[in-house]
Amino acid sequence: MKVVETCGEMFALCRTAQPPLGLVPTMGALHEGHMSLVRRARADNLTMAVSIFVNPTQFGPNEDFARYPRSLERDLELLAAAGTDLVFLPGPPEVYPDGFDTWIEPGAVAEGMEGAARPGHFRGVATVVAKLFTITRPDRAYFGQKDGQQVAVIRKMNDDLNLGAEVVTMPTIREPDGLALSSRNAYLTDEERKAAPVVYRALRAAEELWRAGERDARALQSAATAQLESEPALSSVDYVSVVDAGSMAEITGTVEGHAAMVATAVRLGTVRLIDNLVLE
Missing domain, CATH: 3.40.50.620 (HUPs)
Known part of the structure; x- marks a missing residue:
């Protein structure tokens, strides 16, 4: 080398x-x-x-x-x-x-x-x-x-x-509890690390709703947001978005006909975590 x-x-x-x-x-x-x-x-x-x-x-x-x-x-x-x-x-x-x-x-x-x-x-x-x-x-x-x-x-x-x-x-590589691997995970305190898998659970909530037949982008976004809001340790939610996975354009109606991506960014203390799932 x-x-x-x-x-x-x-x-x-x-x-x-x-x-x-x-x-x-x-x-x-x-x-x-x-x-x-x-x-x-x-x-x-x-x-x-x-x-x-x-x-x-x-x-x-x-x-x-x-x-x-x-x-x-x-x-x-x-x-x-x-x-x-x-x-x-x-x-x-x-x-x-x-x-x-x-x-x-x-x-x-x-x-x-x-x-x-x-x-x-x-x-x-x-x-x-x-x-x-x-x-x-x-x-x-x-x-x-x-x-x-x-x-x-x-x-x-x-x-x-x-x-x-x-x-x-x-593909994204994850910890067993779903947290996406990131160099910034090293910043997390023990308590923040326990709360961090909520990010993946939020994305999965949207994915499970989609697999059940829901195609309204706002409904998928709401499912992910509700999961995030259930975790009091989160400092803030920067965004929860449902976008076209190629153009990154926001989908405001149905995700039918799109390779849709559900994406989010949140803050846990001083740490900012991002993650996404492509619905396909």
């Missing part, structure tokens, strides 16, 4: 690597969700690369960039054991050198949910992923369904700008 810290060296190594090349972009603090992507990328490709970069431009001014979990030594051990060929480990000045002033502005797919709750977030995501794609030129790039809107933003950008990667979405 080769660890690379500069864009120029990574670009050169990827140009001479044996294709197909698979890329797994991460912000480190790796968990089983990340490693499921790594294993799939290893199985699919002759060369497998992972990037570790805590991207400052996707964090808002009052968000957790400074304290975001970092566990580089352990991450590298996990990646070596999984057979990773290349690890791209740039610092912020390498990705955003002095004078950097070019940004990717996503369109309608980024407007609701996370885009509304975290202004500028998807501009940072899209810009750094565009840079990673142009540096590594992957044949395939792997992302988790937990960040469903992020995947839609990246897929749309990849298509619109002809970046040429196959964007592969992998």
